[in-house]
Amino acid sequence: MSTTEPRIMPVGMAINEAMDVAMGLDEKVFLLGEDIAEPSGGVYKITKGLSTKYGTERVRKTPISEQAIIGAAVGAAIAGYKPVAEIMIMDFIAVCLDQITNHAAKIRYMSGGQTTVPMVIRTSAGAGRQFGAQHSELLEAFAVHSPGMKVVIPSSAADAKGLLVSSIFDPDPVLFVEPMLMYWDPAYAGEVPAGDYRVPLGKANIVREGSDVTLISYGRQVHVCKEAAEQLAAEGISAEVIDLRSLVPLDEATIFASVTKTKRAVVVHEAVTRCGFGAELSSRIHEELWGTIAAPVQRVGGKNTPVPYAKNLETAFLPQVEDVVAAVKATNK
Amino acid sequence: MATTNRPDAPDRDSLVKMFEIQNKIKITDERFRSMMTSGQIQLIYYSPRGQECISAGYAVHLRPDDYVVTIYRGLHDHIAKGVPMRELWAEFLGRATGTCKGKGGPMHVTHPESGLVVTTGIVGAGIPVANGFGLAAQLSGTDQVTVVNFGDGATNIGAFHEGLNMAAVWKLPVIFVCQNNLYGEHTPMAQSTGVEYISERGASYGMPAVTVNGNDPIAMWKASAEAVARARAGEGPTLIEARTYRFWGHLMGDAMEYMPKEERKAAMAADPVPAYRAWLLENGHATEAELNEIEEQIKAIVDDAVEFALNSPEPSLDELYTDVYEEIIK
Numbered sequence: 001m002s003t004t005e006p007r008i009m010p011v012g013m014a015i016n017e018a019m020d021v022a023m024g025l026d027e028k029v030f031l032l033g034e035d036i037a038e039p040s041g042g043v044y045k046i047t048k049g050l051s052t053k054y055g056t057e058r059v060r061k062t063p064i065s066e067q068a069i070i071g072a073a074v075g076a077a078i079a080g081y082k083p084v085a086e087i088m089i090m091d092f093i094a095v096c097l098d099q100i101t102n103h104a105a106k107i108r109y110m111s112g113g114q115t116t117v118p119m120v121i122r123t124s125a126g127a128g129r130q131f132g133a134q135h136s137e138l139l140e141a142f143a144v145h146s147p148g149m150k151v152v153i154p155s156s157a158a159d160a161k162g163l164l165v166s167s168i169f170d171p172d173p174v175l176f177v178e179p180m181l182m183y184w185d186p187a188y189a190g191e192v193p194a195g196d197y198r199v200p201l202g203k204a205n206i207v208r209e210g211s212d213v214t215l216i217s218y219g220r221q222v223h224v225c226k227e228a229a230e231q232l233a234a235e236g237i238s239a240e241v242i243d244l245r246s247l248v249p250l251d252e253a254t255i256f257a258s259v260t261k262t263k264r265a266v267v268v269h270e271a272v273t274r275c276g277f278g279a280e281l282s283s284r285i286h287e288e289l290w291g292t293i294a295a296p297v298q299r300v301g302g303k304n305t306p307v308p309y310a311k312n313l314e315t316a317f318l319p320q321v322e323d324v325v326a327a328v329k330a331t332n333k
Numbered sequence: 334m335a336t337t338n339r340p341d342a343p344d345r346d347s348l349v350k351m352f353e354i355q356n357k358i359k360i361t362d363e364r365f366r367s368m369m370t371s372g373q374i375q376l377i378y379y380s381p382r383g384q385e386c387i388s389a390g391y392a393v394h395l396r397p398d399d400y401v402v403t404i405y406r407g408l409h410d411h412i413a414k415g416v417p418m419r420e421l422w423a424e425f426l427g428r429a430t431g432t433c434k435g436k437g438g439p440m441h442v443t444h445p446e447s448g449l450v451v452t453t454g455i456v457g458a459g460i461p462v463a464n465g466f467g468l469a470a471q472l473s474g475t476d477q478v479t480v481v482n483f484g485d486g487a488t489n490i491g492a493f494h495e496g497l498n499m500a501a502v503w504k505l506p507v508i509f510v511c512q513n514n515l516y517g518e519h520t521p522m523a524q525s526t527g528v529e530y531i532s533e534r535g536a537s538y539g540m541p542a543v544t545v546n547g548n549d550p551i552a553m554w555k556a557s558a559e560a561v562a563r564a565r566a567g568e569g570p571t572l573i574e575a576r577t578y579r580f581w582g583h584l585m586g587d588a589m590e591y592m593p594k595e596e597r598k599a600a601m602a603a604d605p606v607p608a609y610r611a612w613l614l615e616n617g618h619a620t621e622a623e624l625n626e627i628e629e630q631i632k633a634i635v636d637d638a639v640e641f642a643l644n645s646p647e648p649s650l651d652e653l654y655t656d657v658y659e660e661i662i663k
Contacts, residue, residue, distance in 0.1 A: 030472065057472060063502060068461045068495035075465015075479075078450060079400075081472065083465075098492075102455050103462060111443035112433035113656035115450060147657050171659040249662050 006191045012046050012183035014157040014192045018164035019084060021196055023054050026082060029168055030058040032069055033086025037061040043088060044124060044183050066092055070099035070121065077119040082168055090125035090177065091134045093142065104173040105148030117173045124180040126220060126270060127318055133306035138271035143175040144247050151247040152201060153177040155222035157190040159245060162199030170201060179220040202249030210240035213264040213328050216255060216281055218244040221268045221319060228324035237328060247277055256288055263294040264331040268324055273301030298327040343554050347393045348618045351550050354389035355606045357631050358409045364635055369585060376425055377439060380581035381409035386605045387512050387575045388413035390553025391480055394561040400466040400479040402451045402459040405440040410482050415447040418638035428645035435648040436656065457487035460496035467505035478564040480508045486517020488531050501538040506564035509572045512547060514579040519591045531574040540572050547575030548605035
């Protein structure tokens with residue numbers, strides 16, 4: 001593309017473009033998942049047009065069989081392909097967790113490095129659309145707790161493309177979590193570089209610089225943190241916001257450098273707080289920076305409940321800007 | 334693609350090769366059990382004794398670039414597919430020289446050069462993975478086939494249903510070999526399974542399925558010949574139920590109180606490995622001297638493999654963090 005016009009697009013389109021680019025670059029890349037081929041192009045339209053462009057051999061509609069989907073991806077990956085498997089909604093990961101944690105994650109290790117599983121599991125996740133308890137959850141901690149899996153969650157259109165292209169060409173299995181609310185909402189649309197654009201895994205993004213407190217987050221909650229930082233700025237508190245982009249590998253250097261500077265940290269994610277990834281982050285910061293930090297790390301996450309249906313309850317479940325602001329104030333007590 | 338020629342009887346080379354594979358399995362198993370019983374070695378061990386003819390019967394139809402997937406009771410499949418004995422023994426003993434550098438163990442033996450691509454410890458889980466190998470061959474346009482082995486117990490887990498359905502819908506070149514040894518762990522098939530024959534389940538996926546006497550090498554050879562030819566010709570998957578019996582229960586050390594003594598005694602009296610030896614001799618397919626020589630060669634190979642494994646070092650502690658990812662992530 002020779003135009004210099006900024007390419008503004010929604011997150012869903014950026015994800016589509018990442019798969020388009022990867023399939024164009026490497027014929028070993030193929031997609032499989034429920035309803036992903038035309039005419040529907042996926043229930044969220046993320047794979048729209050791809051089966052027309054690349055054929056239904058490479059953009060394969062599957063039965064509603066999550067174990068069979070992930071299993072087929074695992075075998076094909078060992079045999080030299082680069083499958084991108086779609087699990088429609090993250091809660092359904094529970095249906096095929098054996099194939100993820102016992103096979104995709106462990107096969108390189110169990111074989112002593114003889115066989116590898118370069119595949120991506122794309123899945124949409126998140127509450128906020130009143131889908132109830134079984135279509136709304138963030139379960140990234142499952143995969144983080146499975147050595148062998150990498151875990152990526154983008155927070156912008158550009159990162160969604162760049163991180164997905166990197167994930168598809170990564171030598172290891174990647175769980176790629178797509179915040180559902182961000183797919184087509186113009187509020188999250190952004191400029192996306194054309195062509196083979198890649199963002200490396202394991203490199204956090206400092207989305208806002210600050211000096212008084214570090215807000216560490218990923219996915220859609222990065223935007224909650226940015227809003228909180230705005231409010232705090234109005235009150236004279238300067239918050240740095242770090243978007244982790246990937247949880248495994250984790251950019252600890254950026255986290256520790258920031259918290260060394262600000263001496264205060266709040267970790268924010270949508271998954272339930274108890275045993276969420278924030279617990280790990282909090283623990284790592286305490287281990288590394290005890291004596292440097294001025295206050296205990298605060299955690300803000302989903303409430304320790306299933307995701308409720310009623311709008312007011314669902315909103316109460318989700319971390320809100322005011323929760324983040326309150327947590328920052330708690331580090332200043 | 335034209336349907337390939339389907340021979341209806343094994344040639345002499347195949348007959349002798351099956352004898353060799355069966356005895357390699359039998360002699361290896363006997364050595365493992367005697368060394369465990371004498372306390373020389375300790376390991377988690379699922380004896381394949383009694384099931385030798387099944388692996389030998391399909392393996393003689395396979396090329397090195399065909400894929401085999403198996404389960405924790407997989408030693409017979411490892412040997413049949415040609416995993417080298419030294420590395421196999423070393424892996425079972427957790428040594429650095431093992432197929433997987435000692436990091437996988439008996440339940441995860443992997444040797445891609447031989448085509449032994451996955452050994453899983455999860456009942457039924459190899460079935461969906463095998464489809465991936467079949468899909469890779471189909472997408473690449475090769476005529477490679479994949480054989481996936483599992484027990485009768487695995488046919489009651491969801492992965493079996495999902496996997497066979499997908500293979501049938503996509504016409505994958507996969508052969509599903511149910512080694513029906515009549516027990517799922519400690520439970521007899523009749524108490525866990527609603528059909529008399531596992532092959533009845535093929536109909537619900539629109540998949541050709543057959544039950545054979547897995548202890549009859551010629552029957553197993555024939556069923557495999559047909560299934561492999563069908564898969565190579567792009568005509569889709571087959572389910573083979575091979576009926577057999579496991580002589581030593583689920584796991585070595587199993588008290589086997591759930592297996593009727595008379596039933597086990599009868600099965601062991603009808604041991605298929607010596608029975609096949611006698612059949613080869615009676616029908617003039619081989620001479621006593623030839624078979625003796627093969628057995629002696631196998632004993633020497635096993636002696637050498639045991640020696641090699643026992644004298645091999647444990648993995649270096651540096652190996653703990655390697656092979657989790659391509660790069661080291663702690």
